[in-house]
Amino acid sequence: MNLSNRVNSVQSSPIRRLVPYADKARAAGKKVYPLNIGQPDIHTPPAFFEAIKGFQKEVLAYEGSQGNPELIDALRKYYETYGIHYAPEDIIVTNGGSEALMFAFMALCDPGDVVLTPEPFYTNYTGFASAINVKVNGLTTKAEDGFHLPGKEEIAAKICDKTRAFVFSNPGNPTGVVYTPEELKVLVDVCIEKDIFIIADEVYREFIYDNMPYASMASFKEAEDRVVIIDSVSKRYSACGARIGSIASKNKEFMSAIMRLCQSRLCVATVEQIGAVELYKTPVSYFNEVNEEYKKRRDVVYNALQKMDGVVCKEPKGAFYVAVKFPVDDAEKFIIWMLEEFEYEGQTLMMAPLEGFYATPGLGKDEARIAYILKSEELEKAMVVLEHALKAYPGRK
Ligand SMILES: Cc1ncc(COP(=O)(O)O)c(C=O)c1O
Incomplete structure (x- = not known):
């Protein structure tokens, strides 16, 4: 065997x-x-535990595959605080950012395809990719350059005909880099030129020091049909064990593919989603x-x-x-x-x-x-x- x-x-x-x-x-x-x-x-903000204690139903039923509508609403309001406008159908709740990443790779790549990422990168990208016969290619960044991205030509040269998406975390794990809005614009231009998706893993969005300017990939209007935003309550609200993440995109075909994958795994934990609604109401x-x-x-x-x-x-x-x-x-x-x-x-x-x-x-x-x-x-x-x-x-x- x-x-x-x-x-x-x-x-x-x-x-x-x-x-x-x-x-x-x-x-x-x-x-x-x-x-x-x-x-x-x-x-973890106590409102999470209070909401869970308040769960009084007699049957612990499945939640819908897209996620708890109140949580989706809370997520929309959270994104609004960043000037990002998502419709309810642009967001799906996932089992952590991990499932969101895995499903994004599955929806965009066939066996033998490639995702490009600045290296060093969050190591589990390799785990998700190799499980579905997808290759991770590294765009090497160095401590000497503050782990910032190389120029346009160097990024473009790394994109081959098998490359389906550029995936990256911003702020970066493991480097702590915060990409400047200018270098993100260069990245957007290259990805549009090469016609590939951008998977922006922004689970550390709030963890920024020294008043560094921050731009979410979702703020680049010209790329909204190719941008996928990965989020999670794990780090944001110190709620790693809740296993609540989300995936958001304005690309309807992509979201419909993610929804089909989500239907086959039925739903995300019902009770933790009720807690997560309160997390997303946490004041700034x-x-x-x-x-x-x-x-x-x-x-x-x-x-x-x-x-x-x-x-x-x-x-x-x-x-x-x-x-x-x-x-x-x-x-x-x-x-x-x-x-x-x-x-x-x-x-x-x-x-x-x-x-x-x-x-x-x-x-x-x-x-x-x-x-x-x-x-x-x-x-x-x-x-x-x-x-x-x-x-x-x-x-x-
Ligand atoms: C960059 C990055 N993305 C995604 C994840 C996965 O987070 P989650 O706990 O939401 O699955 C992590 C966890 O460490 C991470 O560092």
Whole structure:
């Protein structure tokens, strides 16, 4: 008996696959700082839990495949605050941003087709793509350039006749880049010229620091028939376990294809959608407070990294990650070594190795992603541990 070649080609997630090493380290009595995963510790707005407690029906029925109409309405109002006008039929609720991405790839690509993405990119794009025999091509971006996009010609040269879509997260995971409205305009022009879709993964839309200007891809009128917006409550409202995301587009043919896929999976969890309605009513002041907190955390991590010998990184401007180049032979080996063999005052830490965040072979071997999702005091301690680990690591370059 064999499994499919397709499923055998799906990599295990570099964000999660080192967890057993961390579990062992914890079982051995070490304190492990989990900087590998974007699981925020910020409290979920209580209105979510109150709405769920208020669910009094006698039957927990299926919701419609498009999603709870109140949630769609709440999403429309949320988009209005960004000057984005969606009709109810332009939005479908999904099982997290993950399902929205997966369905977008399925709707746009046949086996053998390609999606292009700036690398390093959110590693699960590869997981979604390889599960359906779609290839991810990387448009390499570098810390030296702040992980910004290359010029028009370079982007255009990467689009081949198999390329169906340009997919990217803005703000960027794992780089923390916030693309300027000007470079997004260049991207829009190239995608129109090459006649491909744009999948804009904007799940970190609110996480922007230092007053960086931000433009949603949905604000480019000239591209509205080819833009697909991916969203989620996971990071926005620190509600990762709710598994509520959404997909939005003004392209009716595309949305009708997504709806057919959604009908076959029936619906998204009924009760969590009721909670999510309240999340999308959260006042903007919530984001101001949360961003203040993340900015503090970013500063702790970035300032500490800058002082470490041989470490290269760029100050992240959005999301809550920093992509770091370390003076080591192999970042994954370094992380495993930290978990298995190293401790500083009973503590160690976990990061996500970045090689799996690249499509181009050979890139990212000495890089890792740090998610600054713990309190500043914890992050300060974690950075001291990291500095000592770098000095003690036998594979240091
Ligand atoms: C860029 C990006 N897109 C999508 C997702 C998936 O989010 P969700 O929890 O909504 O499935 C994540 C999760 O980390 C992410 O970082």
